[in-house]
Amino acid sequence: MKYIEKLRNSGLRPTKQRLQICEVLFNTERTFHFTINDLERKIKDKIDNKIxxxxxxxxxxxxxxxxxLKQIxxxxxxxxxxxxxxxxxxxxNLKDGKLIDLENSDVGPINIKRKIDGKKIKSIEVLVKLED
Amino acid sequence: MKYIEKLRNSGLRPTKQRLQICEVLFNTERTFHFTINDLERKIKDKIDNKIxxxxxxxxxxxxxxxxxLKQIxxxxxxxxxxxxxxxxxxxxNLKDGKLIDLENSDVGPINIKRKIDGKKIKSIEVLVKLED
DNA sequence: ACAGCTATTTAGAACCATTATAAACTGTAA
DNA sequence: TTACAGTTTATAATGGTTCTAAATAGCTGT
Structure with a gap:
């Protein structure tokens, strides 16, 4: 199984449930966005046992x-x-609540001019709200 | 009262409660961030009746x-x-969950190169996460 | 292979921010 | 002042998330 090492290397035991969730989350052509509720349904569809x-x-x-994984x-x-x-x-998309990825290259470089003493920037996240 | 017209012009009846909440929210030197829980406490402190x-x-x-008001x-x-x-x-600030305003001028112009058909951009919001 | 230990899973309860309800009250226009 | 729609209110309901504690499973040393 391709995810066993990945999990072990992170200090997570490769349990049956975690491996199955890995399949649903990471064994895909494309990345995707989901809520816990979405994921629960995907798991129900793809595997026969219950998690x-x-x-x-x-x-x-x-x-x-x-x-x-990252939270949005x-x-x-x-x-x-x-x-x-x-x-x-x-x-x-405010109309239907759908999210669409914007590659980093779709957004010009973001220059944060202000500094906060003793802190460093961990991430910069941009949310672009769309309307009709 | 300075907020009566503001409310009427928006189609909101200027009730006692709304006017008092206006005082707490808008009759301040500086703008601020709050949760409903924060606001509830502020109101309790500033007014004698209960809302x-x-x-x-x-x-x-x-x-x-x-x-x-805007949601963050x-x-x-x-x-x-x-x-x-x-x-x-x-x-x-990830450490304590505190938010700090970044004026628009503190962030270089943001250039969204990708377009979505039939949609226009309503807002662009940047969240800069800080760590130690 | 087994024992022993800790991590993990599980069903269900608990939590808690938010929303819904429906009755009482209030602002407003005629 | 009346009538009506808009508001307020206490309380119940909702629903996503977290907690609990008992059962189970992975892992390490023998």
Whole structure:
């Protein structure tokens, strides 16, 4: 299994549930955005056994902490995650709530002129809201 | 009262509760960020009567819809609002969860090169996460 | 292969911010 | 002042997320 080493190297035991969630999240042609609810449905569709909702939450948080997933900063009643962990931004379609990736090259370089003492920039995330 | 006309002009009846919330939100030297919980405490401190939590929610949403408040796009268990409705961005201190305004002039112009058919850009919001 | 230990999974309960409800109240226009 | 739509209110309901504690599974040393 291709994800066993990845998990072990992160200090996560490669359990059956985690490996199955890896398949759903990472064994795809394209990266994608999802909520826990979306992921729960995808898992139900793809695998025959059941994975508890608590495990899905635990795993997603573990993967996020290890840097295999990113949260998308957006106000919604649910948290949106992204399997695309490269540096990039998002369009947010206000009409239907859909997110679209904006590659870093689609956005000119962002120059933050102000500095905060003793702090360094961890990430810069741009949300571009779209309307009709 | 200075807020009566403002409310009437927006089609909102200038009720006692709304006027008092206006005082707390807008009769200040500086703009600020708040959650509903923060606002509830501020109101308790500043006025002697009680305003129902439901009214605080209703009013904040009404003001947001009218453009007197903005939500700050950030993942948190609570929604953050901003009384600064000018075009600007935010630093987000991961250590303590505090937000700091970044004036538009503190950020170089942002050039979104990609277009989405039939959509126009409503806003561009940048969140700069800070770590030690 | 087994024992023993810790990490993980699980169902269900708990939590808590937010929204819905429906009855009482209030601003406003005639 | 009346009538009506808009507001406020306490409280219940909702729903995403986290907690709990018991059962299970991966791992290490023997």
């Amino acid at each position: 508890s909702l608590a495990t899905i939450y635990n795993t997603v948080h573990a993967f996020e902490k290890k840097g295999y 900063p957006i106000n919604s009643n649910q948290i949106y995650f992204d399997t695309n962990i490269t540096d990039h931004h998002h369009f947010y | 129902s939590l439901a009214t605080i929610y209703n009013t904040v949403h009404a003001f947001e819809k009218k453009g007197y 796009p950030i993942n948190s268990n609570q929604i953050y609002f901003d009384t600064n409705i000018t075009d600007h961005h935010h630093f987000y």
